[in-house]
Structures are given as structure tokens and as C-alpha cells.
Amino acid sequence: MTTICVDVMGADKEPAVLLEGVAAALEGDPELEALVAGDASVVEPFCAAHARARALVTTEVIAMSEHPASAVRKKRDASIVRAAAAVRAGEADGLFSAGSTGAVLTAATFGVGRVRGIKRPALSLSFPGTSGRSTVFLDMGANADVKPDVIVQFAQMGRAYARTVLGVDEPRVGLLTNGSEETKGSEMALAYHEALAAGNCGFSGNAEGTDLLAGTFDVIVADGFTGNVALKSVEGTGKFMIGRLKAAMGESLSHKIGMALLKDPLKKMASDLSGDEYGGAILLGLRAPVVKGHGATSARAVCQGTLFAASLARSGLCAQIADACEIAR
Amino acid sequence: MTTICVDVMGADKEPAVLLEGVAAALEGDPELEALVAGDASVVEPFCAAHARARALVTTEVIAMSEHPASAVRKKRDASIVRAAAAVRAGEADGLFSAGSTGAVLTAATFGVGRVRGIKRPALSLSFPGTSGRSTVFLDMGANADVKPDVIVQFAQMGRAYARTVLGVDEPRVGLLTNGSEETKGSEMALAYHEALAAGNCGFSGNAEGTDLLAGTFDVIVADGFTGNVALKSVEGTGKFMIGRLKAAMGESLSHKIGMALLKDPLKKMASDLSGDEYGGAILLGLRAPVVKGHGATSARAVCQGTLFAASLARSGLCAQIADACEIAR
Numbered sequence: 001m002t003t004i005c006v007d008v009m010g011a012d013k014e015p016a017v018l019l020e021g022v023a024a025a026l027e028g029d030p031e032l033e034a035l036v037a038g039d040a041s042v043v044e045p046f047c048a049a050h051a052r053a054r055a056l057v058t059t060e061v062i063a064m065s066e067h068p069a070s071a072v073r074k075k076r077d078a079s080i081v082r083a084a085a086a087v088r089a090g091e092a093d094g095l096f097s098a099g100s101t102g103a104v105l106t107a108a109t110f111g112v113g114r115v116r117g118i119k120r121p122a123l124s125l126s127f128p129g130t131s132g133r134s135t136v137f138l139d140m141g142a143n144a145d146v147k148p149d150v151i152v153q154f155a156q157m158g159r160a161y162a163r164t165v166l167g168v169d170e171p172r173v174g175l176l177t178n179g180s181e182e183t184k185g186s187e188m189a190l191a192y193h194e195a196l197a198a199g200n201c202g203f204s205g206n207a208e209g210t211d212l213l214a215g216t217f218d219v220i221v222a223d224g225f226t227g228n229v230a231l232k233s234v235e236g237t238g239k240f241m242i243g244r245l246k247a248a249m250g251e252s253l254s255h256k257i258g259m260a261l262l263k264d265p266l267k268k269m270a271s272d273l274s275g276d277e278y279g280g281a282i283l284l285g286l287r288a289p290v291v292k293g294h295g296a297t298s299a300r301a302v303c304q305g306t307l308f309a310a311s312l313a314r315s316g317l318c319a320q321i322a323d324a325c326e327i328a329r
Numbered sequence: 330m331t332t333i334c335v336d337v338m339g340a341d342k343e344p345a346v347l348l349e350g351v352a353a354a355l356e357g358d359p360e361l362e363a364l365v366a367g368d369a370s371v372v373e374p375f376c377a378a379h380a381r382a383r384a385l386v387t388t389e390v391i392a393m394s395e396h397p398a399s400a401v402r403k404k405r406d407a408s409i410v411r412a413a414a415a416v417r418a419g420e421a422d423g424l425f426s427a428g429s430t431g432a433v434l435t436a437a438t439f440g441v442g443r444v445r446g447i448k449r450p451a452l453s454l455s456f457p458g459t460s461g462r463s464t465v466f467l468d469m470g471a472n473a474d475v476k477p478d479v480i481v482q483f484a485q486m487g488r489a490y491a492r493t494v495l496g497v498d499e500p501r502v503g504l505l506t507n508g509s510e511e512t513k514g515s516e517m518a519l520a521y522h523e524a525l526a527a528g529n530c531g532f533s534g535n536a537e538g539t540d541l542l543a544g545t546f547d548v549i550v551a552d553g554f555t556g557n558v559a560l561k562s563v564e565g566t567g568k569f570m571i572g573r574l575k576a577a578m579g580e581s582l583s584h585k586i587g588m589a590l591l592k593d594p595l596k597k598m599a600s601d602l603s604g605d606e607y608g609g610a611i612l613l614g615l616r617a618p619v620v621k622g623h624g625a626t627s628a629r630a631v632c633q634g635t636l637f638a639a640s641l642a643r644s645g646l647c648a649q650i651a652d653a654c655e656i657a658r
Contacts, residue, residue: 130572140372141507144515178470178557184555185474209561213569225515226558228507229551232538233559237566240542241598243459248594258590265577265584 001052002310005035005092006302008042009061009079010099012295015042018098021302022027025310028303032310035092037083056091057080065293068102072110080104084111087288094309096279098293098302106143108290110281114158115318117325119150122157122284123292126166126233128272129215136161136219140281141228148195151175151221153325155208158219160320166218169245174207174217176226178327182206188223196221198288203211238273242266243278280307282312285321289313330381331639334421335631337371338390338408339428341513341624344371347427350631355381356641357632361639364421366412372454385420387411393624397431401439409433413440426606427622427631429430430597434471437612437619444647446654449475450614451483451553452621453490454560457601458544462497465490465548466541470557477524479552480504484530484652486613487548489649494641495547503536503546511535517552525550538562561573567602571595608634611641614650618642 002325008018015038022034023046036043037056042090047055055142062071065279066241072081084107086092095112097104100125109121136158143150162171175192177185184206195312196203209230222230237259245266248255259266279301280293289312291305312318333354337347344367351363352375352608365372366385376384389407391400399409407426413436424441426433430452438450453467465487472479484502486515491500504521513535514522525532534648551559574595577584588595603619608630609622618641620634641647 089515099615105606116355144507144513144518176558178473178554179560184473188554189473189554194470208565210565210568211557212562213565222558223515225507225518226555229505229538229555229559230562232507233562233567234538236537236539237563237602238540238570239539240459241567241570244633245591245594248591251594254590255594258587262574262577262591265574265580269573273566 001215024303025306042136058068123250131215133215171218254303336426347636348630353632354635422642460544462544481528505551
């Protein structure tokens with residue numbers, strides 16, 4: 001049995017949506033056990049009705065609007081804080097939450113704890129590439145400013161992920177910058193380039209924004225500032241294009257029919273770009289897998305995210321990351 | 330008459346493609362005169378056959394692969410170098426080139442010259458927004474690292490552009506960063522935020538990657554590193570989505586029919602995202618308008634870019650930028 005602790009509070013959606021996702025995950029994976037964290041009135045009836053579901057009754061919730069660090073410090077009985085503590089105590093093998101990104105990051109980093117030697121955990125997402133190969137992208141925004149040695153750790157973590165989860169033997173690692181030539185970059189990016197080249201981490205050169213979805217690299221690393229700007233540019237472009245196509249539907253009947261015929265590939269694309277296939281982003285560098293879903297999550301994304309956390313727990317990814325960083329030191 | 334100097338060499342495409350674009354521009358605008366820079370064998374027959382076209386015979390070309398600064402220094406008779414000098418000498422009111430970005434930037438900055446007081450010219454593009462409002466985005470990559478006072482000038486230049494070209498009375502200026510809250514950002518972005526807030530430049534807060542195509546700001550500024558990553562992320566996402574839809578055509582006849590029905594809006598979208606509606610990006614901060622087309626340009630883009638350079642020359646944008654920067658000092 002693999003136990004995943006699911007925080008069903010603190011998302012933009014009602015706990016009922018999250019519980020529906022947990023139920024689907026339990027049904028989909030007979031080797032899964034869920035530790036469901038939330039208010040007694042929410043989790044107890046659910047756990048009574050579902051085999052392999054145990055309640056972790058909590059009394060507080062961290063809202064999206066709260067300052068993450070101070071809320072995590074003050075609300076000792078918040079669902080996400082208790083969920084992280086349960087993972088640390090060995091009561092669960094991984095965690096899924098669709099709460100505030102800052103709160104999940106803070107609670108998980110301090111609660112679950114970092115892999116020994118890891119300086120900063122990073123938020124990562126894997127994108128489907130045009131070439132059919134996926135690309136792991138990190139950091140998506142957990143750390144705005146990072147030093148070159150931290151970028152090297154991001155590369156090592158990304159490489160461990162590409163090997164363990166994507167099954168790539170020799171992952172090619174790229175650095176997100178403003179040109180493919182090695183002389184291109186801001187001063188900081190040039191320092192990252194130098195550290196990566198010396199870092200024994202599979203570095204194979206500079207990547208550009210156009211590489212994120214092209215499958216040209218297995219791993220693309222960036223500091224969290226650059227990564228977040230890139231990720232949201234991808235997201236915004238997806239929304240823009242879908243929006244434009246939807247607006248075109250109003251222009252003529254033939255556009256409307258065209259959209260109806262393309263409904264499935266458009267839906268698949270939107271899901272690929274949002275990371276919903278995996279249910280969310282992974283916080284790499286912690287002692288157990290932590291998957292962070294969108295605040296505006298869906299039952300399907302919660303199901304996928306919970307199953308994904310379970311598969312990550314079984315994959316031994318965290319041990320691989322620990323090994324990669326041990327070897328590199 | 331407005332004269333635009335068009336560099337017909339140095340693009341990835343044959344000069345004939347560029348000449349076709351110049352011919353279309355001359356046909357479209359009876360008040361336009363073209364000064365056509367390139368090899369004698371290319372430009373002389375064209376100018377003999379077209380009224381309002383004069384030849385600027387040059388003997389050298391800067392290739393895409395050459396190092397921009399040293400090529401501009403060494404090749405004194407390169408088409409882009411001579412074109413910039415012709416603008417400075419008052420023989421033309423603006424410039425269009427689809428040559429190497431670095432060479433166009435260098436030759437134009439030194440050849441055409443900067444507006445008095447402007448520290449760094451910036452590459453800008455205007456995006457169509459979902460809301461129907463366009464957004465001017467700069468810097469797209471001319472300057473990887475910039476100081477906070479330069480970002481304030483970018484805001485002033487962008488604001489002058491939004492007023493003069495887009496007709497917005499009180500442009501809202503945003504700073505591209507990793508979160509809308511003012512506490513979000515890398516150390517550098519926080520310094521930019523502070524300078525913009527104090528800069529009397531219409532600053533209205535942080536923008537995210539999702540704002541680039543949403544029309545939520547009239548101007549979005551970033552250093553050239555961040556701007557280039559964002560721009561290429563937008564471009565890559567566009568390619569990914571169009572590629573996915575094209576791949577779906579092979580899956581079923583209904584997808585194929587759907588694509589055929591949506592051909593026009595898809596084409597319009599691809600053109601909007603590539604900046605081809607304007608024929609290219611504008612180098613803001615120089616004494617005359619310089620429009621830089623894609624290396625892999627088309628006759629249509631050359632035509633649009635040449636007409637756009639002429640309309641910018643007539644708009645008085647460069648004087649507006651000079652005024653904005655005088656006032657701010």
C-alpha cells in the first residue's frame with residue numbers, strides 16, 4: 001500500500017470537488033490509501049464511506065489571500081501544515097494539495113523537509129513536446145533569485161526526474177536564456193551557464209523559450225523568476241489562442257462547425273499546457289513527493305495528482321535525487 | 330513624400346522576396362519613396378523599373394552568422410551600415426531591414442543615432458490583446474542586463490508609442506514579473522518596480538506572462554533577457570498549438586475538415602503572434618524609426634514593415650520620445 005495525504009481544504013474549489021477526486025483515485029488504484037486532511041465535517045463522512053481512506057482531522061485552513069510564511073507559522077492546525085507533518089512522521093508517503101502555492105511550498109519545505117544537501121526545493125512541471133518527448137521544466141517560481149550552485153542542483157534534480165519518471169537514460173539539460181549561443185545571456189545567466197558546464201549534470205547548452213514545448217531538451221532549468229515568467233507566457237498564449245478561436249465561432253457557422261470538429265484535440269492541448277495530465281506541479285527536492293494542484297482544480301486533476309504522487313512515491317525519485325546530489329558533492 | 334530606406338540584403342530570404350515587398354509598399358502608398366540598399370545587380374534593375382525607388386548601391390552584406398559588432402565595424406560598405414548612414418544624413422526618414430538582429434541593432438544604434446538622453450534603444454513589438462486592446466512590449470532582447478533608470482526610459486518610450494501610434498491617452502504601464510503583488514519579483518525586478526513607481530511614467534503595477542496577450546496593460550516593460558524569454562515562450566506556444574492541430578488533421582477526416590473551416594482565424598492568429606501585421610519589431614529610442622523584420626521574412630511582411638516605418642516617420646513618434654525623456658529629466 002502507498003499512502004498519499006490529500007489536503008482537501010484551501011483550494012478555490014469546495015472540498016467536495018477534491019473529495020470526488022480522491023474517491024476516483026482510490027477507485028483507480030487498489031494499492032492506494034488516502035489520508036484525507038480537513039475539517040471533521042468534511043473528511044469524517046467521506047472516510048466512513050470509503051475503504052482505504054483515513055481521516056486526518058484539522059481545524060484550520062490557510063486561505064489564498066494569507067501571507068504564506070506567517071500563516072504556516074501561526075496556524076499549527078492548518079490542513080496543509082498537518083498534512084506535511086503526517087508525511088514527515090511516516091504516516092503518508094506523499095502529499096497532494098491544491099491550496100495556496102506559497103503555503104504549500106512553505107509548509108512542505110519545513111514540514112516534509114528537504115533531501116539532505118538540497119539547498120532549495122523547486123517547482124517543476126513536465127511539458128509534452130511537439131517531438132513526442134517531454135521536457136521537465138524547473139523552477140517555475142519557488143525561488144525568484146538563485147545562486148549558480150542552486151541552478152546546478154536544479155539540473156541534478158531535473159535529471160533524476162527525467163531518468164526515473166520519464167525513462168530517459170541520458171537526459172539533456174538546457175538552461176533557459178535569450179539565445180542558443182553560449183555567449184548569450186544576462187550576467188546571471190552567463191554565471192549559470194558556467195556553473196552548469198562545470199557541474200557534471202548532463203548540461204548540453206542554452207535553451208530558448210521556443211524549446212519549452214519542442215521536446216529538444218529533457219530538462220530545462222531557470223531561476224524561479226524567469227521560469228515563472230516563461231510558464232505564464234505559455235499559459236497566456238494558450239488562453240489567447242483558445243479565446244481567439246472561441247471568438248471566431250461567433251463570426252460564422254463554418255467556424256462554429258470547425259470548432260466542434262476540433263473539440264477533442266483542443267481540449268487535449270489545453271490540458272497538456274495546464275499540466276492537468278499530472279494533476280499539478282511537483283515540488284522537487286523534498287524527502288517525499290509533493291504535488292501542488294491548481295487552486296482552481298477539478299476532480300479529475302485531484303485524481304491525477306493523487307495517483308501521480310503515489311507513482312512518484314513508488315518510483316524512488318526522492319532517493320534518486322538524494323543520490324544525484326551525493327555524487328555531485 | 331516620406332522616404333524609407335530598405336535593406337534588401339542579409340535576410341534569410343533572397344533579395345527578390347524583399348524587392349517584391351518594396352514594390353507592394355510603393356503601390357500601396359503613393360506618398361512613399363524607397364531608397365533601396367543592396368548590390369548593384371539587385372537594386373539597379375528594380376529602381377529603373379519603379380518610379381519613387383532610388384538605388385543605394387552597396388558592395389558588402391553582413392551574414393546572419395557573423396559577429397554583429399565586429400562585422401558592422403569592418404564592413405563599412407555593408408547594406409545595413411550604409412542604410413543607417415543614409416538615414417542619419419537625412420536621405421531617408423526611416424529604415425526597414427530583415428537582416429541579422431544584432432547587426433541591425435548595432436548599425437542602427439551607431440549609424441542612425443540615439444535620441445538625445447536615451448541610454449539604450451529597445452526592441453519592441455505590439456501584441457493584439459484578447460480584450461481588443463493592444464499591448465506594446467519592450468525590451469524584446471536588445472539589452473540583456475539593464476539598470477532601473479533604463480527600465481524607466483523603456484516605460485517612457487513605450488508610453489510615447491502607445492499615445493502616438495495606438496492612440497491611448499493615458500497608457501497603463503506594467504512591469505513583467507513573477508506575480509501581480511508588488512512584493513513579488515527577483516531583487517532586480519523589485520528595484521525596477523521601485524524606480525518605475527518613482528518615475529512619473531504611467532506605472533500601474535506588476536504584469537505577469539499571462540498579461541502579454543490579454544490587453545490588461547498598454548505597455549509592458551522588461552529587461553531584454555526576461556523580455557526575450559517571454560517573447561520566445563509565446564512564439565513557441567503558438568507553434569506548439571498550430572503543430573498539434575496540424576498533427577490532429579492526420580488522425581481523422583473530421584479534424585481535417587475542422588482545420589479547413591478554421592483556416593482563416595488560425596492564419597490571422599499566427600500572423601498576430603509573429604508581429605507580421607506590422608512587418609516586424611521596432612527599435613525605439615533612435616532618431617528615426619527602424620523596423621526589424623524576421624530573417625525568414627515574406628514579401629507581405631516587408632511591405633507591411635516598410636509602410637509601418639513610413640507611418641511611424643509621419644507620426645512624429647521619435648520627437649514624442651525625445652519630449653517624454655526631456656520632461657522626465
